[in-house]
Amino acid sequence: xxxxxxxxxxxxxxxxxxxxxxxxxxxxxxxxxxxxxxxxxxxxxxxxxxxxxxxxxxxxxxxxxxxxxxxxxxxxxxxxxxxxxxxxxxxxxxxxxxxxxxxxxxxxxxxxxxxxxxxxxxxxxxxxxxxxxxxxxxxxxxxxxxxxxxxxxxxxxxxxxxxxxxxxxxx
Numbered sequence: 001x002x003x004x005x006x007x008x009x010x011x012x013x014x015x016x017x018x019x020x021x022x023x024x025x026x027x028x029x030x031x032x033x034x035x036x037x038x039x040x041x042x043x044x045x046x047x048x049x050x051x052x053x054x055x056x057x058x059x060x061x062x063x064x065x066x067x068x069x070x071x072x073x074x075x076x077x078x079x080x081x082x083x084x085x086x087x088x089x090x091x092x093x094x095x096x097x098x099x100x101x102x103x104x105x106x107x108x109x110x111x112x113x114x115x116x117x118x119x120x121x122x123x124x125x126x127x128x129x130x131x132x133x134x135x136x137x138x139x140x141x142x143x144x145x146x147x148x149x150x151x152x153x154x155x156x157x158x159x160x161x162x163x164x165x166x167x168x169x170x171x
Contacts, residue, residue, distance in 0.1 A: 094137065101133035115159045116166035122155060 008016045015021065046061040058066075072079035104126060114120045 097133050097136050101130065101137060104130050104133070109155055115155075116163050118159065118163055120159075127155070 008019050010016055046059065046064070048060050049057050050060055050063060051057050068079045068083060072083050108122050108126050108130075109115065112122075115122075
């Protein structure tokens with residue numbers, strides 16, 4: 001039977017010079033990952049559909065937020081803070097969008113005297129922004145509610161009002 005070798009160390013626990021190393025091959029090299037990290041992997045993973053036992057289909061992202069909400073309701077303070085911050089940020093973002101939408105409507109439609117000329121067209125990029133803001137604020141698809149007061153209908157209505165006002169003033 002072999003006796004274990006006594007390894008000499010100094011008072012700080014370091015190997016003394018000239019002694020044989022107990023680990024002659026050294027630290028093992030770190031294995032390379034299979035492929036580099038790609039942020040879209042996480043997005044794709046979080047957007048995957050998961051079928052629940054009751055047949056309802058939800059994304060992993062929705063399930064994560066539901067779990068966070070449940071934990072917050074059970075008293076987990078970190079989730080309460082996170083959800084409160086998300087709510088505050090969303091409220092501030094909606095207020096900002098509402099303000100920008102109101103400014104667009106005011107500048108390009110309500111106070112725009114050029115609308116009295118039926119050949120005048122509001123620039124397409126402005127109309128696109130108004131449509132986007134309208135959908136963000138009201139959560140509606142403009143094609144889904146064609147008779148609703150979307151920016152296009154709003155522009156047409158106010159154009160006719162400006163035109164009629166101009167006609168009456170000319171008479």
